[in-house]
Amino acid sequence: xxxxxxxxxxxxxxxxxxxxxxxxxxxxxxxxxxxxxxxxxxxxxxxxxxxxxxxxxxxxxxxxxxxxxxxxxxxxxxxxxxxxxxxxxxxxxxxxxxxxxxxxxxxxxxxxxxxxxxxxxxxxxxxxxxxxxxxxxxxxxxxxxxxxxxxxxxxxxxxxxxxxxxxxxxxxxxxxxxxxxxxxxxxxxxxxxxxxxxxxxxxxxxxxxxxxxxxxxxxxxxxxxxxxxxxxxxxxxxxxxxxxxxxxxxxxxxxxxxxxxxxxxxxxxxxxxxxxxxxxxxxxxxxxxxxxxxxxxxxxxxxxxxx
Numbered sequence: 570x571x572x573x574x575x576x577x578x579x580x581x582x583x584x585x586x587x588x589x590x591x592x593x594x595x596x597x598x599x600x601x602x603x604x605x606x607x608x609x610x611x612x613x614x615x616x617x618x619x620x621x622x623x624x625x626x627x628x629x630x631x632x633x634x635x636x637x638x639x640x641x642x643x644x645x646x647x648x649x650x651x652x653x654x655x656x657x658x659x660x661x662x663x664x665x666x667x668x669x670x671x672x673x674x675x676x677x678x679x680x681x682x683x684x685x686x687x688x689x690x691x692x693x694x695x696x697x698x699x700x701x702x703x704x705x706x707x708x709x710x711x712x713x714x715x716x717x718x719x720x721x722x723x724x725x726x727x728x729x730x731x732x733x734x735x736x737x738x739x740x741x742x743x744x745x746x747x748x749x750x751x752x753x754x755x756x757x758x759x760x761x762x763x764x765x766x767x768x769x770x771x772x773x774x775x776x777x778x779x780x781x782x783x784x785x786x787x788x789x790x791x792x793x794x795x796x797x798x799x800x801x802x803x804x805x806x807x808x809x810x811x812x813x814x815x816x817x818x819x820x821x822x823x824x825x826x827x828x829x830x831x832x833x834x835x836x837x838x839x840x841x842x843x844x845x846x847x848x849x850x851x852x853x854x855x856x857x858x859x860x861x862x863x864x865x866x867x868x869x870x871x872x873x874x875x876x
Contacts, residue, residue, distance in 0.1 A: 591638035592663035594618065594671055601632035601649070609633075609673075616671045618659070623678045624768050627710040628652055631675060640664035652677060652712050680707050683770035685747065692776040695783050696834065697754040698807040700729075706745035708768060711735045715766040716749050721777060722759050729753060754809050754834040758782055782811050784862045787855070791870040797843045799830055800871075802857075809834040812860035818871070819854040820846060841873060848873050 597609030597618050609620040622628055630649040637643060644660040650673065657673040685704035694700050714735055718727040729735075734750025747765075758781055763774040786805040794800055804810050816827045816839050823846075827839040850872050857865040 590663050590665075590667045590669070592641050592661045592667050592669040593638050594635055594659065594661055595638060596634075596636035598634045599631045600634045601630070602626055602628070607631075611671075616669060617674060618671050619674045619676060621676050621678055622652060624680055624708050627708045629710050629712040635659065637661050638663065644668065650675065652710075677713065677769060679769035680705075683765075683767055683772050685765060685772050685774065687774070687776065692774070693779045693781060694752055695781060695807060695809075696752055696756045697804070697809045698752055700749050700752050700778070702747045702749070702765070702774075703744060704747060704772075705743050706737050706747055706767060709737050709739065709745075711737060711767075713766070713768050714747075714749075717764045718752075718756070718778065719762040719764070720757070720759060721762060727753055727756060727761075751806070752780070756780055783808055785810055785857070785859050785865055787857055787865055787867045789867055789869050791850075791872075793872040793874075794841050795874045796841060796845050796847070796876045799838050799840050800827075802837050802839065803835060810837055810859070813837055814858045814860070816858070817856045819856070820848055820851055820871070824856075843876070845873050847875050 593613055594611055597611055597620070599607035599609070599620060599622070607620060607622065609618045611618050620631060622631065630651050632649045633647055635643060635647055638661070641661050641663050644662050650657045652675050655674065658670050659673065660668050660670045662668050683704060683706070685702045688701055688703060711731065714731055716729050716731065718729070719725070720727070729749050729752060731750060736748045738746045738748070740746060760777040760779055763778050765772050765774070785808045788803050788805050790802070792800045810832050811834070813829055813832045816829060817824050818827055819825075825842065825845060827841065830838040830840050832838065848871065850870055852868050853871045855867045855869055857867070859865060
């Protein structure tokens with residue numbers, strides 16, 4: 570019987586592991602909350618970082634602390650990020666030059682609802698005047714506040730300037746005062762629908778804002794001018810200049826008209842006549858005539874030098 574010898578040989582082959590690029594964010598924490606740290610959820614598949622921020626921290630910005638792979642670096646400095654910023658990215662560069670870019674998403678964990686009311690039920694306001702509301706705002710941060718006024722007669726929309734002006738003030742556990750700052754001075758009288766968005770919730774006020782003009786008040790200031798030049802006056806807060814017809818000033822027992830060169834809601838330019846008496850630091854009794862209101866009187870120091 571013949572036997573065939575069969576030999577088995579073990580085949581050896583070396584396979585390299587796939588190189589893992591060291592350009593990852595390994596830790597993302599929010600560190601601007603006293604005695605608390607918020608951790609961001611890092612997704613290295615979608616290259617995203619998600620941070621959940623409870624509303625009761627009243628954060629306007631998040632200040633990140635970021636750790637990356639050994640040998641890797643961030644391509645730009647770490648800066649505070651506004652909680653409403655949806656365009657923030659971070660790029661990480663490995664020691665061998667590969668770059669990975671993450672997008673940041675800040676999600677605010679907001680209260681379930683928002684309720685607002687007019688102060689003492691009064692829905693009347695004025696251009697250039699402060700407007701407030703009461704409600705269960707639950708936060709002193711106004712980073713997410715948005716206010717839209719829609720004129721009912723024309724359907725035009727207006728946005729109050731909230732930056733540096735809006736605020737919330739707690740007066741009890743469930744009640745805050747919302748101050749949206751000054752209403753735009755150029756608003757016409759009439760009725761305006763009010764829509765307010767805050768902490769992810771939206772409210773339309775139950776009654777429209779009724780804007781009315783009130784009798785203007787002129788701010789007192791000293792004037793030093795030459796004959797033939799101009800002076801400028803402004804209204805006090807809560808009022809605007811409307812239908813300015815004429816201006817007079819009484820000095821040394823004589824009433825002199827100051828022609829109105831131009832005016833708008835927040836300013837009026839008046840001309841000092843060429844033949845105005847030369848006076849030094851005298852108190853003139855100014856009379857401003859607006860529309861159908863009684864004259865607005867104001868005493869102001871005025872110095873008029875010769876040409």
